[in-house]
Amino acid sequence: LAKTTQPISMDSYEGQEVNITCSHNNIATNDYITWYQQFPSQGPRFIIQGYKTKVTNEVASLFIPADRKSSTLSLPRVSLSDTAVYYCLVGGIPMNRDDKIIFGKGTRLHILP
Amino acid sequence: DTGVSQDPRHKITKRGQNVTFRCDPISEHNRLYWYRQTLGQGPEFLTYFQNEAQLEKSRLLSDRFSAERPKGSFSTLEIQRTEQGDSAMYLCASAYAGPPETQYFGPGTRLLVL
Numbered sequence: 001l002a003k004t005t006q007p008i009s010m011d012s013y014e015g016q017e018v019n020i021t022c023s024h025n026n027i028a029t030n031d032y033i034t035w036y037q038q039f040p041s042q043g044p045r046f047i048i049q050g051y052k053t054k055v056t057n058e059v060a061s062l063f064i065p066a067d068r069k070s071s072t073l074s075l076p077r078v079s080l081s082d083t084a085v086y087y088c089l090v091g092g093i094p095m096n097r098d099d100k101i102i103f104g105k106g107t108r109l110h111i112l113p
Numbered sequence: 114d115t116g117v118s119q120d121p122r123h124k125i126t127k128r129g130q131n132v133t134f135r136c137d138p139i140s141e142h143n144r145l146y147w148y149r150q151t152l153g154q155g156p157e158f159l160t161y162f163q164n165e166a167q168l169e170k171s172r173l174l175s176d177r178f179s180a181e182r183p184k185g186s187f188s189t190l191e192i193q194r195t196e197q198g199d200s201a202m203y204l205c206a207s208a209y210a211g212p213p214e215t216q217y218f219g220p221g222t223r224l225l226v227l
Contacts, residue, residue, distance in 0.1 A: 032213040043117075043204050043218030044156065051213070087155055103155030 004088045009108040018075045020107050022088030025069050031091040033064060033071045038085045038106070047086075048073065075109075083111045115139060117219035119205050125225045126195055133191045134222045138207030145188050146216060147180055148204040149173065156204055162188060163210065195226045 148156035
């Protein structure tokens with residue numbers, strides 16, 4: 001399973017666009033990239049998923065360059081309610097006992113008024 | 114609501130007691146995952162099922178932990194002889210086998226071992 005690297009924390013202001021980048025240098029050919037949002041004391045919530053180029057839904061966009069070694073989650077016009085931890089996940093189930101799904105510590109996004 | 118549900122939402126127990134948690138996945142999903150999450154950390158994979166078969170177990174899952182999914186629907190996670198280090202949020206997620214695969218998480222069960 002591809003290891004991911006994200007910034008530990010980010011601050012932004014209401015109304016701004018926020019971009020969170022995730023590095024995944026050893027992504028496999030058939031791996032998809034998935035982003036989750038988690039609020040305190042809740043389970044992670046699916047935001048967006050993609051394989052290449054650009055994916056957009058009603059809450060976010062996901063940009064994936066041609067080499068797929070990184071991805072950027074873009075949140076347009078954030079509000080205070082977007083304050084949460086964001087996780088980048090690459091691939092899926094572990095292939096053997098030495099591997100496991102690694103969410104990492106995620107990126108703590110703090111939106112300021 | 115057709116999302117993933119977990120029961121109970123909170124559990125307080127004394128060290129040495131056994132606890133059991135239940136997860137009801139999204140009905141059409143054939144995969145079910147269990148994770149553990151401690152404060153400030155991301156979810157850590159414990160085990161997963163495809164239908165009723167338990168296909169992978171993390172090294173985190175000691176012999177005190179056991180999980181079942183008897184009919185390929187709901188699942189239970191039991192912790193025997195609980196220890197204070199077992200205090201955590203236990204998350205369940207379900208998915209339809211991909212690729213791509215998208216896991217949908219339940220609200221979690223918060224366990225406190227005194």
